[in-house]
Amino acid sequence: MKEIICITCPKGCHLKVDEESYAVTGNSCPRGAVYGANELRNPVRVVTSTAVVSTSPDKGRETGEAGGGVTPRRLPVKTDRPIPKGKMFEVMAEIAKLRVKPPVKVGDVLIPNVAGTDGNVVATKNLP
């Protein structure tokens, strides 16, 4: 039996899930049973992170602007769908290698099929 907390609603039921049959107890609604089973069978998460922007790091300094200057040093990114929980650090390692050249638009694919997960790493902010 694996004990997990349901996050389907704010109530936070403490579920007990059987590792073999995926039977769920402790849930107070049917959505809890679905969540509990999925969470054991194939837990998935969206990974969010930042990518290095590969302009001169001194660009902001030349313009005399505080707060990153015209070009920010980092671009926020995410996986465009939930990826297997066990692959999170592998995905992070891929994102760490990324060097993004502006311009970039929200949703632009930066790494397709990241770490073989079928998910893509996409930009979550415009970078002019």
Added chain:
Amino acid sequence: MTAHELVVIGGGPAGLAAALAAWEQGVRDILILERDNQAGGILNQCIHNGFGLHRFQEELTGPEYAGRFIDLVKQTDIQIRTDTMVLELTEDRVLHTVSPQYGYETFRAGAVILSMGCRERTRGAISIPGARCSGIFTAGAAQRFLNIEGYMVGKRVVILGSGDIGLIMARRMTLEGAKVLACVELMPYSGGLTRNIVQCLNDFDIPLYLSHTVTDVRGRDRLEQVVVSQVDEKRRPIPGTEMVFDCDTLLLSVGLLPENELSRQAGVEIDPRTNGPVVWENRECSIPGVFACGNVLHVHDLVDYVSAESEQAGKAAAAYLRGERPAGTEIRITNGSGVAYTVPQHFHRGTDAVEFFFRVRAIYKNAAIRVMDGQTQIARFKREHMAPGEMENVKLPKVLLDRVQGDTLSVEIEEGAQ
């Protein structure tokens, strides 16, 4: 001095939504003043997802959520001035500002929307004893370093407070290679959303110590150790329960405070319970023509509610500019047992439906929210679960409001309701 119909102080999610709502209502001369070098406010550094489930029925990151509103504003003639700090707001709605581009300026506004957001409580606010070493950050400052500037603030981390920013930072620091040793919470329950406890702590086997606090901080130069002790029911540390963590970083996620220095200066009445302005149902403050929304009014846990509230303020500002004034006598809301605060704090008799937002003082299971007109129950809403970390809201339709006889309504929690 230049004049504008509507001036919005703060270009975060609240200010953007309020300005857009006013625009949709026909206000054509709107100026948003933003102190940072970009609009979007704190969402720019909240790169995690989970925003917009109510509003857009999808999970967006902070920058994406802000981006949608910024794109909408760009389609209008709403003016956004970045890098512009409001130094003073007067009672007759004159704003004094400063910016590198335009210098020192004054504006006269037909209506003003306060949407300055909030700030974090610091080590000083809770008087954590111990060394004056480096390595102690508010979670939001560490988040800015990490997500905007691209720097790590340390490698071995303890987090005090289980507010959402602290939980989110536990995951962020872990994913970036730091070791997060513990999350320590003074109260017997977490201050953050359950979803964040699961996805930010449990996913990475980070222990959450409830009813514990930091009782000493050690390190001559950089932080070296944090001492954590269990607390009794009066929140006093229990001697003999000390745990020592070897770490170089302590992140504080110990509460947010609405930033109302400008409001106070202008003479806006502040509610000591929310630390935000006292508002009517249309989010108008004690000074006519001044409206407040978002975290400057009360600290929200979901940005979706910020947007909704801000649209209300924007619409009301537009109505004010059209010369409409709410009629009806005042009905005040008082906080009954179990309720920490309510927003709005009062409303006009005869108004349309009013939605009350509030926070409860403790965790309740199978309880009910009762709205009382003296001894008469006006409405009752059952809730299976309520917690101080999660904002509650109830909506009273006009038909119920019209039944109110007295001049105060009380919102209270009924325990053990079946």
Added chain:
Amino acid sequence: MDYDVVIIGCGIVGAACAYELAKHDLRVCVLEASNDVANGTTKANSAIVHAGFDPLPGTKMARLNVRGTAMMGELCRKLDVPYRNNGSLVLSLSESDDGILQKLYAQGVANGVPGLALLDRTQTLSMEPNLSPAVRGSLFAPSAGIVNPWELCLALAETAVRNGAELRLSAPVTAIAQTAGGFCLTTPNGKLTTRYAVNCAGVFSDRIAVMAGDRSFRIQPAKGEYFLLDKSEGTRVDHVIFRCPSELGKGVLVTPTVHGNLLVGPNAAPCDADDVANTAAGMDFVRVSAQRSVPGINFRDNIRNFAGVRANSDRPDFIIEASAAAPGLIHAAGIRSPGLSAAPAIGLEVLELLRQAGLELRKKETIIDSRKRVRFHALSDEEKNELIRTDPRYGRVICRCETVTEGEIVACLHTPIPPVSVNGVKRRVGAGMGRCQGGFCGPRVQEIIARELGIDPTKVLMDWEGTWVLSGETKGGTAQ
């Protein structure tokens, strides 16, 4: 000989000595162990300019306190240091306190303190309505005031440097050898020779004395803890409010600061010389004690705690004298309260002791004796506009709590004693001193320091050596 005089330590006492010495035709060097001036007792104390009724008549403390306090207003005006002559009240809360007030009054008169007056309950409460209703009367000292101690130290040191004195930071003295006609001092960056040396090493001054073979006194460090409250509490009292002194010291005081905050403290507890940690017991004591004189203080509006270490010694008076064991070494040691008030006079006293020891003092023909810095928030609207036109960086507010602009931060990074840390910037321009305690502006100040000094942001410190802030860059950047 490299120098005529080397001053060891650049706290308020060392800076005052340097300021006076640099007015003369001398080769002067100041050695400071820390990476900034004012980084010990000077930055963590009550920031009070005492009237001078506490020290026993006839002591150096009495004489130099009254003299220093009399100099303070003009000195701060010249050097652009925030100072306010708001006066002080010592409260009587009991019958025995009444007797102590009488004694302090007599002592003050003997010390030459101007304008002292014993006030009754009504007079006292009309001056300070938020005092405890238990107050029976008070001793009013109109010459007392409040000052920004670290800016005073900085202003004195900066002026000394502009007048030709040399300042070496991160230069602790590790050994002292007597040579023919002077001393050879060892620092981590090499040795230097000097005819005279002045020991202004604060809590470490006994260790400096021992290095020179002088064991005539010992420092007994004592810690004092404080609360610094938000400006919303800054008008709770207008004067410096003291309790009656006891064997434990002057007791917990409540005072506005020159920045408009409320300062409450200190307690007194023996400690190590470098122990500036806050303790739960110490903070509780201060909180309870302060509320006995000013009951309404809202400690929920606290923005910072800190602790300072007093350089108390095993002697009852300041130790300002020529060393008997090491001729040519002048001590300015054991400078406890009222050391800040006395500091301007201590500078003159040390000058006189050096003259008596044979140092020739010839005034320079021209000296700089003024200083001015931009305080954006205090400018008029027109001045603000004019300044932004010349330099747009004055239009960018970095610290929103205290309204400190990028222009001010950049300017302080190019002064004669540029800061190398976030707190160094804070002490110079106030960025990060407000209610958010640098939560918002810290990262931006960090970046401006790196940009202006041409160093990597990860090398910018919070304060003294070792107080690193950033461990490295994300995504394979440089590691700490």
